[in-house]
Amino acid sequence: MSEYIGIVVTFVLAGMLVGAFIVLASTLGPKKPSPVKSEPFECGEVPFALPRGHLSIKFYLTAILFILFDVELVFLYPWAVVYRRLGGVGLTEMVIFLGVLMVGFFYAWDNGALEWH
């Protein structure tokens, strides 16, 4: 268990630091509440509102297609690093992997996911 001592110390220090900030801010800080300040998050957005207007489904399609290529990259980078060591087998496997992904991409393309009317 001794190797966990460092982690425990970190947790305790972090807790003390955060606790100190909260206590200091609530005791020393000036308090001038206003309706805007009392809202959650206070980021300029109205926190609770009914959804208005339409959001085009096309944005989601594009986002999903983006994930397709994102996953591809996540796999391609480590493969490129060890490309020489993996050799022909690695290349074949990667081509199959890309082929499967491209089937999905082709499906989306074929069904008009890339057409922006």
Added chain:
Amino acid sequence: MTDLILIVPELVLVGAALALILIARHVERAPSAATWVVVAAVAAMGFGWAFSSEGSQIGFRGTIAGDGYAQFFKTLFAATLALAALLSVRHLDAERVPPAEYYALLLLASAGMMLAASAADLLILYLGLELMTLCSYVLVGITRDRAISNEAAVKYFLLGSFASALLLAGISLAYGVTGATGFAAIASAVSDRSLGQHPVLLVGVALVAVGLAFKIAAVPFHAWAPDAYQGAIAPVAAFLAAGSKAAGLAALGRVCLVAFAPEQRVWSDILVGLSALSMAIGSLIAVSQTNMKRLLAYSSIAHAGYALLGLISGTPEGAAATMTYAFIYAFMTLGAFGIVIGLGQRGENLVGYHGLARTAPWTAALMFLFLLSLTGIPPTAGFAAKFGVILSAVRAGYVVLAVLAVVCSVVSAFFYLRVAVLMYMTEPEGAAPGRLPAAVTTALAVAAVVTILGGIFPDTFAAWTVPP
């Protein structure tokens, strides 16, 4: 390369699914796609059997097993896939579901089940189950314009992801204690370093068992099943009841009997609780159902409990009893759902079965056969299967549980045979149902043959039920 022989059935199914996705836009009618899926399923089964004697029993660095246990379940999943494909034809054209996408998902889900059954490593097991459930979520909600389907899919997705998270947490705890994810490695690490009583490992075993209990819809992790079955189109419900339950049982069997074999005391206590609750609550709630799909959903929950009876003992004979149970249950539930599908909209409610024996005697007779089998009355296969699991529970000393199983069977006779009473002893209402579609008739015939054969010759499947 020789490792690839172990996953030939999966490769066939995935290849068939990719081909369907490629030509998706040009597939307009369901029957052609269904034929393609049936061919793929039969090919997967055939190749699986043809290559079963070749190569080693385990491959991919000990992560995928190709033993008789995997073989048995792969055959079961291929058969389930073929029957579900046949049963879907009529629904897809009626509901305007795109056939290619639907069948591709069905194929991929089956490939996931097969992978889960042959997994010899917790991560491969997770991968297979996840492929199965991700496809199932979409299949449940594939009728997009029906609000009830959307609701069912979202509920199934939320509870299913929660279950997956629990399973992963269990896997990570087991890995943390033993330093391995391979089943054999975990078992040897536990016995070599006497980690049997390590509290973290006990929690890990419990979490894995709970995660898999979600997949087989055992009480108290059953809440998704009735809603998902009711919201999904009937063929998808049939596929889930037969396939995903068997996949969960296959995974549970191998994990308990191989990976966590030294922890038997822990998981068999958990399974006893799950089994007792599933049998009792599934049977009791089914009594008050008037929707046929919900009734079959609660019946599937109760059957999860019966199937677990075999695993509790932890013996090879018990595991073989559970395997037989999963196999026979798949066919009899596919048969019962097949009648629901064949009757169309009127099959969904109990009212639709009034006087069916008068207007459609053959359909009623087949339904009666499947209901007898689900109840567990001889000479149907359901009796042989139930006898096997109850016997194994008695041999392992769980007499009270066995008595509970028998009592629950009696309770279940009430709601199964109520449908039979409605069919045979009430006056017909409305018009006679039309003829069953040819595809549905074919599927029903296969299911009926297995149900009768398994009852008259109870040892039919004994040679193939190889415990892990």
